[in-house]
Amino acid sequence: MQGPRDGARPRLILGSASPRRRELLAQIGVVPDETTPPDIDERPARGELPRAYVGRIAAQKAQAVEAGPDEIVLCADTTVALGRRILGKPADADEARAFLVALSGRRHTVLTAVALRRGDRVWSRIVEAQVKLKRLSGDEIAGYLATGDWQGKAGAYAIQGPAGAFVPWIRGSYTAIVGLPLAETAQMLAAAGHPVWRTP
Numbered sequence: 001m002q003g004p005r006d007g008a009r010p011r012l013i014l015g016s017a018s019p020r021r022r023e024l025l026a027q028i029g030v031v032p033d034e035t036t037p038p039d040i041d042e043r044p045a046r047g048e049l050p051r052a053y054v055g056r057i058a059a060q061k062a063q064a065v066e067a068g069p070d071e072i073v074l075c076a077d078t079t080v081a082l083g084r085r086i087l088g089k090p091a092d093a094d095e096a097r098a099f100l101v102a103l104s105g106r107r108h109t110v111l112t113a114v115a116l117r118r119g120d121r122v123w124s125r126i127v128e129a130q131v132k133l134k135r136l137s138g139d140e141i142a143g144y145l146a147t148g149d150w151q152g153k154a155g156a157y158a159i160q161g162p163a164g165a166f167v168p169w170i171r172g173s174y175t176a177i178v179g180l181p182l183a184e185t186a187q188m189l190a191a192a193g194h195p196v197w198r199t200p
């Protein structure tokens with residue numbers, strides 16, 4: 001039987017500057033027709049909680065990317081939540097050090113919100129994962145900061161890089177931690193008319 005999507009798929013615009021998101025999509029065979037990074041103010045509002053924050057930012061990114069009425073825009077936002085505290089991308093090495101000290105030896109939550117827009121229709125999901133960082137020594141933190149790998153990463157670490165050596169335990173979606181939860185994203189793309197799987 002032929003599915004309704006056996007014709008042409010709508011154009012897909014990846015609204016992201018993140019090479020990780022592009023690579024994760026490529027992992028499931030999805031290659032965007034265009035990449036347009038959104039430009040929005042990512043500062044949390046006063047007292048804003050992490051879940052509300054990531055959901056709002058992903059939605060704003062999806063609205064900020066220009067697209068035709070039948071094009072699909074895919075955006076996401078990842079943040080690290082330590083209790084009610086939002087740890088975004090560190091501004092500099094000092095802030096990165098402070099984040100790593102706060103996360104050392106503790107469990108925290110990584111939240112990735114995905115927002116998909118096609119014309120006026122919007123699909124959104126927030127996917128969580130729990131991550132434990134081992135207790136970090138001063139040498140480990142200094143060594144990791146020297147790699148520069150913390151730059152541009154929520155919570156000042158990236159599980160897929162050298163900081164993988166700091167992570168003894170996770171629960172939940174690994175790809176949500178890296179920046180784009182693939183199971184949920186594939187489902188959302190299918191809902192919006194851009195299925196990952198094509199009938200052979």
Ligand SMILES: Cc1cn([C@H]2C[C@H](O)[C@@H](COP(=O)(O)OP(=O)(O)OP(=O)(O)O)O2)c(=O)[nH]c1=O
Nearest residue numbers: 016017018077078153154157158159177178179
């Ligand atoms: C916790 C963690 C975060 N990250 C990354 C994913 C995100 O790219 C980044 C959080 O920043 P985001 O603002 O979510 O994304 P971005 O600025 O990189 O890209 P854009 O807004 O254009 O889509 O942190 C990892 O790569 N690995 C990790 O383990």
